[in-house]
Amino acid sequence: MRRWLPWGLALVLALLPFGQAFNAPGTLNLLALCLVFAGLAAGYDLLFGRTGLLSFGHALYFAIGAYLTVILMNHGFALPVAALLAILSGVVVAALLGAVALRVDGIAFSMVTLAFAQVGAIIVARDPGGLTGGEEGATIAKGMPDALVGVVNTVNLYWLALAYLVVVLVVLHRVGRSPAGRVLSAIRDDARRVGVLGLSPYRYKLMSFVLAGALAALGGTVYVLVVGGASPHLASSDLTLTLLVMVVLGGPGSRFGPALGGALFTFLDYQLTDYATDLPGPLAQPMFVLGVVFILAVYFFPGGLARIGVTLPGWLRRPARQEA
Amino acid sequence: MSTIVLLAVTGLGLAALYFLVASGLSLVFGLADVLNFAHGLFLSVGAYATWWAADFMPVEAAVLVGVAAGVATAVLVELILIRPLYRRTIEQVLVTVGLSLAGVALLQSVFGADPRPFPRPTWVEGVVPVFGARIPADRFLLIGAALLVFVALAAFLRYTRYGLIVRAGVENREMVTALGIDVRKAFTLVFAIGGAAAALAGSLAGIYFTTVSPGTGGSLLIFAFIVVVIGGMGSVPGSAVAAILVALLQQFVNYYGGSGAGDVCVVALLAVVLLWRPKGLAKA
Amino acid sequence: MILDVHELDVHLSGLHILQGVSFGVAPSGVTALLGRNGAGKTTTMRALVGLNPGTGRVLFDGADLAGKRTHERVQAGLGYVPEDRCVFAGLTVTENLRLAARGETDLDLVYNLFPELLKRGQQQAGSLSGGQQQMLALGRVLQNRNRLLLVDEPTKGLAPKVVTEVAEALERVGATVPVLLVEQNLAVVRRLAGTAVVLAAGSVAWTGDATHLLGDAELTTSLLGVGR
Ligand SMILES: Nc1ncnc2c1ncn2[C@@H]1O[C@H](COP(=O)(O)OP(=O)(O)OP(=O)(O)O)[C@@H](O)[C@H]1O
Ligand SMILES: [Mg+2]
Numbered sequence: 001m002r003r004w005l006p007w008g009l010a011l012v013l014a015l016l017p018f019g020q021a022f023n024a025p026g027t028l029n030l031l032a033l034c035l036v037f038a039g040l041a042a043g044y045d046l047l048f049g050r051t052g053l054l055s056f057g058h059a060l061y062f063a064i065g066a067y068l069t070v071i072l073m074n075h076g077f078a079l080p081v082a083a084l085l086a087i088l089s090g091v092v093v094a095a096l097l098g099a100v101a102l103r104v105d106g107i108a109f110s111m112v113t114l115a116f117a118q119v120g121a122i123i124v125a126r127d128p129g130g131l132t133g134g135e136e137g138a139t140i141a142k143g144m145p146d147a148l149v150g151v152v153n154t155v156n157l158y159w160l161a162l163a164y165l166v167v168v169l170v171v172l173h174r175v176g177r178s179p180a181g182r183v184l185s186a187i188r189d190d191a192r193r194v195g196v197l198g199l200s201p202y203r204y205k206l207m208s209f210v211l212a213g214a215l216a217a218l219g220g221t222v223y224v225l226v227v228g229g230a231s232p233h234l235a236s237s238d239l240t241l242t243l244l245v246m247v248v249l250g251g252p253g254s255r256f257g258p259a260l261g262g263a264l265f266t267f268l269d270y271q272l273t274d275y276a277t278d279l280p281g282p283l284a285q286p287m288f289v290l291g292v293v294f295i296l297a298v299y300f301f302p303g304g305l306a307r308i309g310v311t312l313p314g315w316l317r318r319p320a321r322q323e324a
Numbered sequence: 325m326s327t328i329v330l331l332a333v334t335g336l337g338l339a340a341l342y343f344l345v346a347s348g349l350s351l352v353f354g355l356a357d358v359l360n361f362a363h364g365l366f367l368s369v370g371a372y373a374t375w376w377a378a379d380f381m382p383v384e385a386a387v388l389v390g391v392a393a394g395v396a397t398a399v400l401v402e403l404i405l406i407r408p409l410y411r412r413t414i415e416q417v418l419v420t421v422g423l424s425l426a427g428v429a430l431l432q433s434v435f436g437a438d439p440r441p442f443p444r445p446t447w448v449e450g451v452v453p454v455f456g457a458r459i460p461a462d463r464f465l466l467i468g469a470a471l472l473v474f475v476a477l478a479a480f481l482r483y484t485r486y487g488l489i490v491r492a493g494v495e496n497r498e499m500v501t502a503l504g505i506d507v508r509k510a511f512t513l514v515f516a517i518g519g520a521a522a523a524l525a526g527s528l529a530g531i532y533f534t535t536v537s538p539g540t541g542g543s544l545l546i547f548a549f550i551v552v553v554i555g556g557m558g559s560v561p562g563s564a565v566a567a568i569l570v571a572l573l574q575q576f577v578n579y580y581g582g583s584g585a586g587d588v589c590v591v592a593l594l595a596v597v598l599l600w601r602p603k604g605l606a607k608a
Numbered sequence: 609m610i611l612d613v614h615e616l617d618v619h620l621s622g623l624h625i626l627q628g629v630s631f632g633v634a635p636s637g638v639t640a641l642l643g644r645n646g647a648g649k650t651t652t653m654r655a656l657v658g659l660n661p662g663t664g665r666v667l668f669d670g671a672d673l674a675g676k677r678t679h680e681r682v683q684a685g686l687g688y689v690p691e692d693r694c695v696f697a698g699l700t701v702t703e704n705l706r707l708a709a710r711g712e713t714d715l716d717l718v719y720n721l722f723p724e725l726l727k728r729g730q731q732q733a734g735s736l737s738g739g740q741q742q743m744l745a746l747g748r749v750l751q752n753r754n755r756l757l758l759v760d761e762p763t764k765g766l767a768p769k770v771v772t773e774v775a776e777a778l779e780r781v782g783a784t785v786p787v788l789l790v791e792q793n794l795a796v797v798r799r800l801a802g803t804a805v806v807l808a809a810g811s812v813a814w815t816g817d818a819t820h821l822l823g824d825a826e827l828t829t830s831l832l833g834v835g836r
Contacts, residue, residue, distance in 0.1 A: 054414065100595050104602050107359045107413070108557070111549045112598060118546050119591045126584040190621060237546065241361075241421050248418055282433040291426025295405070298418045488707050492696045499694045502657060503708040503748065504682030 006169070006256075013162055017155045025154040030270055032154075032226045034263040035161035036219055039168040041246040041262030043215035046172055048244065049252030050181070051208040052188030054110045056240050057097075057117030061090045061213040063124060063235035065220025070230050071131050073143035082143070083221045090217025091210055098209035102202055114237055121235040132232075139229035148225055157226045164222040165259060168215050173255070175211070184208055188253075245294045251306025260305055265290065326457035327579075333454065335575035336568065337463035337532065340470030343567035344525035345548035347477060347560050348518020354494035354558020356511045357413050361420040362401055363522055363548070364541030365427035370394035370523020371442070371536045372435055378443035386443065387527045394523020395516050402515035407508065424542070431538040439537040442530035466528050473521055477560050486513055494558035547574075550590060554597045556604025565605060569593070609667075610635040610756050610786050611656070616664035618648075618655050624810070625651050626662065631805040631812055633756065638778070638787045638800040640818055643807035644833050649790045650691050652807065653760050656788075657681055657688040669755060683710060685755030689762060691790070693745040697734025701725055701744055704733050708748035718747040721777040739770035746774070750781055757787045763796055775799055794832075798822050806831045 013035075016022050022031065040062060047053040065086045072082035101112040127134035147156050175181045183204050186197075224230050233239060242265065250261020272286035282288040297304060301311045349363050374383070374390030381389075405423065409415045448462040481487035489510045493500045500507045522541075529544060530536040551570050555562030570590050578586030597605065609632035618626035626648050633639045643649050655662035658678035666673045673681055682688060696704055705715065705725070719726040722743040728736065733744055742762055749757065762778065763771045775796045778787065782800060791797050797804070801818035814821065814831055821827055 054417065100598060103598055104553075107353065107357070107417070108553055108602075110359060110417070111553050112594065114546060115550045115553075115591050115594050119588050122584045122587045126582075237542075238425070241425060244418070244421060245425070282430045285429035285433045288426050288429035288433065291422045291424075291429060295419055295422040295426065298415055298422065299408070302415075485706075488699070488703055492699060492707050495696050495698055496694060498659060498678075499690065499696070500707075501678040502659060502682065502688050502690065502694075504679050504710050504752075505707070506677075506679045 010162070010166055014159065017158055023155070025151045028154045028158045029226065030267070032158040032161040033223075033270075034266045035158070035165045036223050036226060037246065037266040038259040038262040039161075039165040039222075040216060040219045041243055041250065041265075042165070042168045042172060042259040043212050043219065044240075044243045045247045045250075045252055045258035046175070046208055046212045046215070048247055049254070049258065050172075050176065050188060051184045051205060053205060053209065054107075054244075055101075055113040055209070055212075056110050056237060056244075057101075057113030057115075058212070058216055058243055059235055059237065059239035060097075060117035060120040061094055061216035062220045062223070062239065063120050063230070064090045064093060065217030066224045066230040066234050067124065067132055067138065067220070069221045069224050070138045070140050074138070074141050077143065079143055079145055079225075083218075086221055087214055087217045090220070091214045094210045094213025095206070098206050098213070102205050102209065114240075117235070117237060117240065121232070121237070124232045124235045132230075135232060137229055137231035140224060144225075161222055161226055164219060167218070169256075169259065171211070171215065180204060180207065185253075245290065247304075249294060249297055249304050251304030254304070254306035257304050257306030264305075325455065329455045329457035330459060331575050331579055332572065333457075333459045333463050333467075335572040337466040337571075338575060339567040339571035340466040341525050341529055341532070341544060342548055342551045342571055343470050343564050344473060344521045344528070345544055346551040346555065346563040346567055347473070348514075348521045349548055350552045350555065350557055350559065350563045351490065351494075351514045352511075352518050353552065355490055355497065355507075355514050356406075357411075357416075357497075358406060359413075359417045359420070360518070361417065361545070362423040362427060363420075363518065364545035365424055366394045366398050366401075366519045366522040366541075367526035367529070367544060368428070368431055368536075368538060368541040369397045369526070370519075371526030371530045371540060372431060373523070374527040374530065375435075375440060375442060375536055383443045383445045383531075387524070390527045391520050391523045394519040394526065396519075398515045398519020398522075399512060402512050406515075407511070410508070428538045428542065435538065437538060439535035442534055442536045444531050444534065448531060462532055466532060469524060469528055473524065474560070474564055477517070477521075480517075481560065486510060490514060547590065550594050554594055554604055556606030559604070559606035562604055562606030609633060610669055611788065612665070612667040613652075613656070614665040614667070616652065616655060616662050616666065618651055618660050618662040620651070620660065626655065627810045628664070629807070629810070629812055631815060633786060633788050634803055636786050637802040638782045638789050640797045640801035640804045641788055641790045641807065642797065642804055642821075642832060643813075647807040648810045649807055650760055651810075653688070653690075653758050653788075653790060656758060657686060685753065687749040687752060687754035687757045687785075689745050689749050689757070689759045691760040691764065693738075693741045695733040695736070695741045695744050695748075697732065699733055700730050701733055701736070702729040704744055704748055705751060708751070710752045712753065713751040714753075715751050718751045721750070721780065722747055722773075739766050739773075742766060742770070742774060743777075746777060750777075754785050757781065757785055759787060760790045761792060762789075763791065763793045771796065794822055794828075 017028055022028065044058050047055050068086035068089055069082050072085055073079060097116045101109055101116060104112060124132045125134060132138055147153055183199055187201050187204060246261040246265045247258045249265060251257025268290065269286050272289060276284050276286060300315060301308055303311060345367060349360060352358050352360050370390040370393055373393035374386045377386035377389035405419050406416055409419065448465050450461045451458040452461050452464065481491055489500060489505055493507050493510055497507055529540055547570065551563055551566045554570065555566030573593060574586035574590050577589045611633035614630050616626055616629040629652055641649050641652065651660055654660040656666060658676060658681050668684065668686060724740055725743055725747050733741065736744060746762060762774050771793060779800055789800065797818055804816060804818035804821050805812060806814040
C-alpha cells in the first residue's frame with residue numbers, strides 16, 4: 001500500500017490539469033515552475049541531506065543546463081541533442097570542480113563551491129560572444145518542438161516538469177537503497193568511520209556531487225523550456241541559498257520533504273510577490289518574509305515540514321510541562 | 325608605467341576592502357567555527373548607517389556611527405541568533421544564510437533597491453601624483469584605514485588577554501575552556517570586532533564606489549570568502565597577504581585580460597592554493 | 609572523598625562508552641585510574657571536567673557538578689591536564705602559562721619543578737620536545753590553586769629520564785593536592801598511588817589498594833593485560 005502511495009500522488013498531480021481550477025495557463029505555468037524547483041531542491045538534498053555536503057555552488061549546474069540548452073538550440077541543435085550536451089557538460093564540470101573542492105572538508109568546501117559557482121555568474125554576466133545575453137538573459141529563439149509552444153500546450157510543459165520531478169525522486173530513491181547510498185549516509189553521519197571501513201569517502205562524495213550536478217543540469221533544461229529562456233539570476237549564489245532554504249524548510253534527508261519545500265517555497269515566493277506589495281514595510285519583500293520564516297524554522301522546527309508532525313506537538317505540549 | 329602604478333595602488337585599495345571584510349570573517353570562523361553569511365549584512369548596515377548619519381554630521385563622524393551600528397548588529401546577531409545554537413555548526417550557517425536573505429530584503433524595503441549616492445569627505449576628491457601616475461586620493465584612505473586596522477588587530481592579538489584567548493581558541497577551543505576560561509565571551513568580542521571592520525569596509529566601499537546599494541555586502545563577501553580560504557582560516561596576517569594577492573591579481577588581469585577575467589583568475593588561484601596547501605597559505 | 613562519582617554514563621557518537629562508573633577520590637594523595645587501552649579512562653576524565661556529556665552524579669567536595677560548564681568546573685578548583693598535552697603550539701611558553709593563570713598563581717613552584725620552562729619562556733610551544741610540552745601542560749595547571757588535579761597519562765611517550773622527572777613533580781604536588789591520575793606506567797603508579805580504580809570496558813572492574821593490586825601478578829594480568 002505505502003509502496004503505491006507516491007505513484008498515486010504522481011497520478012493525481014498528472015491529472016490535475018483536467019481540473020477546472022488548475023487549467024488556466026498562468027496557473028499551470030506556476031505549478032510547472034513549482035515542480036521544477038521541487039525536483040531541484042530534491043536533487044540538492046542528495047548533497048546536503050543525504051551526504052552531508054553543504055555546497056553553495058549548486059546554481060552553477062542548474063545554470064549550465066539552462067544556458068547551454070538555450071544557446072545550443074539557438075545555434076540550430078535539436079532539443080534532445082542540446083539537452084543531452086547540456087547535461088553532459090554539467091556532469092563534466094561537476095566532476096572537475098568537485099574533484100578539487102572535495103579536497104577540503106566542511107565549511108571550507110562550502111566556501112570553495114561558492115567561489116567556483118561565482119565564475120559561472122561572472123561568465124553569464126560578461127556575455128561572451130553575445131551568447132548569454134548578460135543582464136537581459138537569453139531566450140529560446142528557435143527549435144522549440146511544436147508540442148511545447150503556445151498557450152494550449154502549457155499543459156505539456158506542466159507534464160514535462162512533473163516528469164522531471166518523478167525522475168529525480170526515482171533516482172534518489174534508487175540511490176538511497178543501493179549500497180552506495182548507505183555509504184553516503186554513513187559519510188553524512190561520520191566520515192571518519194567510513195574511512196576506517198577502508199572505503200574512500202572522497203570517491204563516494206564525488207559520485208554524489210556529480211550525480212547532483214547532472215540532476216541540476218537536467219533541471220536547468222526543463223526550466224528553460226517551461227520559462228522560455230534563462231536569466232542571470234539562475235547562476236547567482238542567491239539561487240543556491242534559496243535551494244538550501246527550500247531543503248531545510250522541507251526536511252533535509254527525508255524522502256519527500258525537500259521536494260515539498262521546493263514547491264511550497266516557489267509558490268509562496270510568487271504569491272507574495274503578487275499580493276504582498278501592499279503590505280507595510282519589509283513585509284512587502286517576499287525574501288524578508290521567507291528569510292524570517294526560515295530562521296524560525298531552523299530554531300523551532302528542526303527537520304522541517306517532514307518532521308513537523310513530531311516538532312509541532314512538542315511545542316504545543318511544552319507550556320504545560322514543568323521545568324525539570 | 326603610470327598605468328601599472330595606478331593599477332597597483334587601486335588594487336591595494338581593493339585589497340584593503342577585502343582585508344577589512346575577511347579579517348573579521350576569518351577570526352569568527354577560526355574561533356567559533358561559524359561561517360557567517362550575515363557578515364555582508366554587517367557591512368551594508370555600516371554603509372547605510374553612515375549614509376544616514378551624514379545628513380547630520382561630517383562624513384568622518386558619520387563613519388563612526390556606521391561602525392557603531394555594525395558592532396551593535398554583530399553583537400546582537402551573536403547573542404540572539406548564534407549563541408543558542410552553540411556547536412551546531414550547520415544550523416549556525418543556515419541561520420546566517422536566512423539572516424543575509426532577510427537582511428538584504430529589509431534594507432531594500434527601507435532604503436530602496438537602487439544605489440544611493442554616498443557622501444564623500446572633500447579631501448578624498450583630489451588626485452595624488454605618484455611616479456607620474458595620478459592616483460585618486462580615496463585609494464590612500466582605503467589603504468591607510470586597512471593598515472591601521474591591521475596594526476590594531478595585531479596589537480590586540482599579541483598584547484591583550486583576550487587576544488591571547490582568541491589566538492589559543494583558534495588553535496583549540498576546547499582546551500581553552502579546560503583551562504577555566506569562558507570562551508564564549510571571546511566569541512562575542514570577535515563578532516564585535518568583525519562587525520566593526522566590516523562596517524568600516526562598508527563606509528569605505530561607499531566612498532570608493534561612490535554609491536551604496538543593498539547588494540554591496542554580498543558581492544564583496546564572496547571575494548572575502550576566497551581571501552579567507554586562501555589566507556588560512558583564523559589567521560589575520562594570512563588574510564592580509566591573501567587580500568593583497570587576490571586584489572592585485574584581479575585588478576591587473578581585469579585590466580589587461582578584459583573585465584571578468586580577473587575574477588575568474590582569482591577563483592583559479594583559489595583552486596591552485598587548495599591543491600597545493602588545503603589549509604591555506606598561513607598553515608603549512 | 610573530595611570527588612564522588614556515582615553511576616556515570618557517557619554516550620559518544622551513539623555508542624554507550626561509560627556504563628555506570630562509580631568511584632571516589634580520596635581527599636589527599638594520588639588515586640590511580642587504570643585500565644587497558646580503550647577502557648574509558650580518558651572518557652571518564654573528560655566527563656568529569658565537563659568536556660564529554662554525561663549523566664549520573666558527580667560531587668566535587670560535596671557540590672553537585674551537574675549543569676556546570678567546563679570553565680566553571682575548572683574555576684571551582686578542578687585542574688585538568690589532558691592526554692596528549694594539548695599545549696597551544698602557536699603561543700610561547702610564557703603565553704601558555706599566562707593564558708592558564710587563574711587569580712593568584714605560584715609560578716615559582718612551576719619553574720622550580722621544571723627549570724626548563726623558565727629557560728625557554730619565549731620559545732613557541734609547538735617547537736618544544738614532547739617532554740618539555742608535557743612539563744608545560746603540567747606547569748599550566750600547577751601554577752594555580754587547585755583542589756583536585758585530573759592528570760591523564762602524563763608520562764605517555766616520554767624517555768625514562770623525563771618520566772622520572774614528571775613522576776617526581778607529581779609526587780611533590782600530590783603531597784599538597786589530591787590527584788586523580790591516569791597512568792600506564794606501573795612503576796610510576798607504584799611510586800605515587802595509594803588507591804587504584806581499574807576500568808574495564810566502560811565500568812569499574814576493581815577498586816582497592818594500589819600496592820596490593822600491583823603485588824598480585826595474576827590480578828594485574830587479568831585486569832591490565834600482560835607485558836607491563
Ligand atoms: N568521540 C568518540 N566517539 C566514539 N567513540 C569514542 C569517542 N571517544 C572515545 N571513544 C571510544 O571510547 C572508548 C574509550 O576511550 P578512551 O579514550 O576513554 O580510552 P582510554 O581508556 O583513555 O584508552 P587509552 O589508554 O588508549 O588512552 C574507546 O573504545 C574509544 O574508541
Ligand atoms: Mg586515554
